[in-house]
Amino acid sequence: MDNKVILTMRGISMTFPGVKALDNVDFTLRQGEIHALMGENGAGKSTLIKCLTGINAFEAGEIRVDGIDGPVVNHSTLDAQKKGISTVYQEVNLCPNLSVAENLFIGREPKTKLGTIDWREMTKRSEKIMKDLDMQVDVTQNLEEYSLALQQMIAIARAVDMDCKVLILDEPTSSLDDNEVMKLFTLMRQLKEKGVGIIFVTHFLEQVYEVCDRITVLRNGKLVGEYPIADLPRVKLVAAMMGKDFDDLASIKSEETPKFSDEDILIDAQGLSHKGKIKPFDLKIHKGEVVGLTGLLGSGRSELARVIYGADKNQTGTLQVNGKEEKINAPIDAMKLGMGLLPDDRKAEGIIGDLSVRENIILALQAKRGVFRLLPMSKQVEIADKYIDILQIKTASRETLIKQLSGGNQQKVILARWLATDPDFLILDEPTRGIDVGTKTEIQKLVLQLAGEGKSLIFISSEIEEMLRTCSKMAVLRDGEKVGEIVEDLSQETVMKAIAGGDGNE
Amino acid sequence: MSKIKKITGQPLFLPIFCMLLVMAVNIFYDLGSGRFAFNFFTVSIRNGVLYGRLIDILNRGSEIAILAIGMTLVVSASAGTDISVGSVMSLTASLCCMLLAGYGVASTNTLAVPLIVGVLAGILLACVCGAFNGFLVAYLNVQPMVATLILFSAARAIGLLLCNNLIVYVRNDAFKFFGGYLGFIPTPIVIAAICIAVVSLVLKRTALGMYIQSVGINKDASRIAGLNSEKIIFLCYIVCGLMAGIAGIVASSRISSADSNNIGLNYELDAILAVALGGNSLGGGKFNLAGSIIGAYTIQAITTTLFALGVSSDQAPVYKAIIVIIIVAIQAPPFNAWVKRLSAKKALAKGGA
Numbered sequence: 009m010d011n012k013v014i015l016t017m018r019g020i021s022m023t024f025p026g027v028k029a030l031d032n033v034d035f036t037l038r039q040g041e042i043h044a045l046m047g048e049n050g051a052g053k054s055t056l057i058k059c060l061t062g063i064n065a066f067e068a069g070e071i072r073v074d075g076i077d078g079p080v081v082n083h084s085t086l087d088a089q090k091k092g093i094s095t096v097y098q099e100v101n102l103c104p105n106l107s108v109a110e111n112l113f114i115g116r117e118p119k120t121k122l123g124t125i126d127w128r129e130m131t132k133r134s135e136k137i138m139k140d141l142d143m144q145v146d147v148t149q150n151l152e153e154y155s156l157a158l159q160q161m162i163a164i165a166r167a168v169d170m171d172c173k174v175l176i177l178d179e180p181t182s183s184l185d186d187n188e189v190m191k192l193f194t195l196m197r198q199l200k201e202k203g204v205g206i207i208f209v210t211h212f213l214e215q216v217y218e219v220c221d222r223i224t225v226l227r228n229g230k231l232v233g234e235y236p237i238a239d240l241p242r243v244k245l246v247a248a249m250m251g252k253d254f255d256d257l258a259s260i261k262s263e264e265t266p267k268f269s270d271e272d273i274l275i276d277a278q279g280l281s282h283k284g285k286i287k288p289f290d291l292k293i294h295k296g297e298v299v300g301l302t303g304l305l306g307s308g309r310s311e312l313a314r315v316i317y318g319a320d321k322n323q324t325g326t327l328q329v330n331g332k333e334e335k336i337n338a339p340i341d342a343m344k345l346g347m348g349l350l351p352d353d354r355k356a357e358g359i360i361g362d363l364s365v366r367e368n369i370i371l372a373l374q375a376k377r378g379v380f381r382l383l384p385m386s387k388q389v390e391i392a393d394k395y396i397d398i399l400q401i402k403t404a405s406r407e408t409l410i411k412q413l414s415g416g417n418q419q420k421v422i423l424a425r426w427l428a429t430d431p432d433f434l435i436l437d438e439p440t441r442g443i444d445v446g447t448k449t450e451i452q453k454l455v456l457q458l459a460g461e462g463k464s465l466i467f468i469s470s471e472i473e474e475m476l477r478t479c480s481k482m483a484v485l486r487d488g489e490k491v492g493e494i495v496e497d498l499s500q501e502t503v504m505k506a507i508a509g510g511d512g513n514e
Numbered sequence: 515m516s517k518i519k520k521i522t523g524q525p526l527f528l529p530i531f532c533m534l535l536v537m538a539v540n541i542f543y544d545l546g547s548g549r550f551a552f553n554f555f556t557v558s559i560r561n562g563v564l565y566g567r568l569i570d571i572l573n574r575g576s577e578i579a580i581l582a583i584g585m586t587l588v589v590s591a592s593a594g595t596d597i598s599v600g601s602v603m604s605l606t607a608s609l610c611c612m613l614l615a616g617y618g619v620a621s622t623n624t625l626a627v628p629l630i631v632g633v634l635a636g637i638l639l640a641c642v643c644g645a646f647n648g649f650l651v652a653y654l655n656v657q658p659m660v661a662t663l664i665l666f667s668a669a670r671a672i673g674l675l676l677c678n679n680l681i682v683y684v685r686n687d688a689f690k691f692f693g694g695y696l697g698f699i700p701t702p703i704v705i706a707a708i709c710i711a712v713v714s715l716v717l718k719r720t721a722l723g724m725y726i727q728s729v730g731i732n733k734d735a736s737r738i739a740g741l742n743s744e745k746i747i748f749l750c751y752i753v754c755g756l757m758a759g760i761a762g763i764v765a766s767s768r769i770s771s772a773d774s775n776n777i778g779l780n781y782e783l784d785a786i787l788a789v790a791l792g793g794n795s796l797g798g799g800k801f802n803l804a805g806s807i808i809g810a811y812t813i814q815a816i817t818t819t820l821f822a823l824g825v826s827s828d829q830a831p832v833y834k835a836i837i838v839i840i841i842v843a844i845q846a847p848p849f850n851a852w853v854k855r856l857s858a859k860k861a862l863a864k865g866g867a
């Protein structure tokens with residue numbers, strides 16, 4: 009490939025208090041290529057991107073952009089945009105209480121002759137953008153009305169709609185389904201044809217091999233190397249990222265399917281529903297069982313789990329926990345019954361950004377104990393250190409603010425928060441979102457280990473593969489309705505078929 | 515550079531810095547007018563009680579300090595301010611004095627009901643006001659500023675009604691105690707100290723401090739993690755009302771009357787300023803109670819100093835306004851970014867040399 013180089017970063021270094029996030033990193037992007045930026049959680053991928061777009065100030069190094077004389081230093085995302093660099097950050101940062109159309113056009117609203125915002129034009133163009141992407145969205149609705157996945161697509165649409173030479177996508181697919189991922193890839197290929205250079209960050213290795221031309225690998229803030237895709241098969245890529253050999257596809261589930269008896273039922277939902285969102289459903293979960301929830305985007309996977317937990321008000325129907333009928337009005341009631349919920353939207357419902365890693369870890373346990381029984385500091389420290397160690401959370405210290413951690417490490421902290429409460433029933437909604445290959449396997453193992461200890465789990469993931477590795481039963485959802493369960497013969501095929509709308513077998 | 519950053523990065527930097535600045539102004543003023551340089555700091559005993567400018571500041575600053583406690587919690591939990599505290603102070607004073615004097619009585623030497631009844635009734639009413647604000651904010655999701663605007667304008671008027679449009683005087687030694695002296699120490703100082711101690715102790719010994727901050731930072735996430743976000747916000751407003759009540763009793767006792775139109779006038783501004791000066795973000799979340807308290811006394815020091823410098827009480831707000839502008843500017847993100855860029859440039863220059 010002898011395409012023209014459009015972006016070079018040379019010797020970039022950047023230090024956060026206590027962490028050398030980037031150490032002399034080089035990166036080169038050529039015209040019309042899709043370039044994967046890979047590395048474990050906390051390797052420095054997002055930081056490198058933020059140095060480019062001016063969110064982080066780098067200490068040393070130089071950035072050059074094609075068509076601009078001399079080194080470039082951006083001071084803000086807007087600044088970068090003016091130079092043709094368009095970015096979708098890891099955490100969706102749009103305005104939830106503005107309409108979809110407003111979000112698409114913030115900062116570049118179409119104007120009327122009088123200089124006021126031309127709302128009709130804006131709505132018209134927004135509708136076209138959404139239609140081109142084959143998305144069913146009412147652009148006049150507030151952004152918060154839509155799921156995280158749709159929000160992510162909207163953020164992508166916004167970035168793509170701006171004329172750019174360089175498009176940066178930091179884990180854009182973390183909450184997307186196969187369908188949306190396909191749409192995104194088609195879009196990326198079209199842009200590539202037009203000569204746009206794309207930087208693509210992801211932890212899904214298959215996706216890298218599907219669309220990328222070149223890979224740059226970072227490890228602990230240092231550059232490992234830049235490779236044409238053909239030179240770096242999957243095994244080698246994993247080794248380059250982790251610095252050691254690792255087989256992330258090895259089977260972890262025991263071969264025999266466990267048998268459950270009726271005495272072991274922990275959760276028994278009968279006609280449970282949520283007005284307007286989830287139609288009445290029955291679901292039995294045994295002790296030691298891992299139940300997967302699957303379905304298309306927007307089919308109500310998360311919502312169904314949340315109904316059991318009482319995360320959203322207006323739960324109707326009956327719920328028996330351990331044979332006793334219980335009424336859950338708020339999450340705390342569910343927690344007192346031994347439940348826990350790891351929500352899918354980490355930024356909105358997971359992290360308490362300005363609190364430390366320690367406080368974030370002990371929060372749920374403390375809430376369960378009640379306000380007057382403050383955990384002694386020594387105990388807090390002990391618990392925090394324990395989980396930082398077990399989950400290998402990469403943080404400068406336990407007192408570091410959680411918002412300063414990399415995305416994947418934030419996710420681990422929230423997982424630790426729930427493990428610390430020692431739940432009997434844990435709902436994991438996309439627990440491996442944004443988590444690197446090595447840790448992903450660790451978490452899957454952890455799920456099986458918890459099940460082995462007799463705990464029950466609900467596991468939700470956009471990756472069917474991942475659920476097959478952990479679940480012993482799957483419930484299939486369509487349009488807010490539970491349409492079937494798959495117990496025997498769990499395989500990619502049967503699940504896909506059930507999701508797509510063939511008759512879910514029983 | 516890094517040393518400076520370490521100092522300015524301290525959470526208590528802003529309030530202590532302001533406090534030192536005010537002291538420096540005082541020292542220069544005293545020197546300039548040919549007095550002993552540390553006149554400001556001298557504490558003596560006159561007529562059997564403590565005397566001195568410092569004591570005066572601690573004494574007069576009590577109400578602001580007490581209000582600042584409640585305001586800090588409200589700001590943290592709800593990312594908004596309670597602008598009704600000054601009016602609630604006045605209402606508390608009105609109810610208390612009305613009960614002590616009897617309805618319609620303008621002046622009394624003897625108490626119509628036991629002192630404790632009047633005082634507790636006043637404080638209780640303040641708590642009810644806090645609960646009203648809290649209900650609007652926590653359960654009905656009304657903007658804090660708008661919600662508390664109701665009592666901001668109504669509470670004072672209700673007080674006036676209770677007092678039958680009179681300024682009720684309670685010239686009674688027992689009532690005077692709250693604004694007077696406990697032994698040789700001014701009672702307000704003691705009351706403020708007790709309030710601060712009790713609240714700090716509660717925050718230290720229970721998980722409440724963490725709960726409040728957690729809710730202030732991310733309400734939804736806190737709920738999922740098992741906190742009752744609404745109840746916590748509600749509680750903060752009640753505490754804020756309670757503090758306004760206590761401050762109202764002190765202020766009323768000082769002047770032995772319920773002067774509805776003047777008690778607590780503009781105190782909400784001082785309380786909010788104290789919180790901001792204390793290094794707390796008015797956007798909610800993390801709070802620093804010690805900062806707010808120092809901030810409160812700093813504001814009183816500024817006021818006292820301005821008066822000592824001969825600035826009339828009408829003009830004093832202008833100077834305070836200037837201080838507010840500076841503080842808000844320092845906290846503003848563009849300013850922070852600018853400082854960061856400046857220091858980064860310096861570091862870069864150093865690295866290159």
Ligand SMILES: Nc1ncnc2c1ncn2[C@@H]1O[C@H](COP(=O)(O)OP(=O)(O)OP(=O)(O)O)[C@@H](O)[C@H]1O
Binds near residue numbers: 402404417442
């Ligand atoms: N604002 C910040 N303050 C302090 N440290 C930070 C901050 N942002 C990132 N870091 C640290 O810099 C390092 C690199 O983080 P970065 O977010 O670039 O990782 P990443 O490669 O994007 O990881 P992930 O795959 O988890 O998103 C991490 O150790 C992180 O803790």
Ligand SMILES: [Mg+2]
Binds near residue numbers: 416
């Ligand atoms: Mg990242």
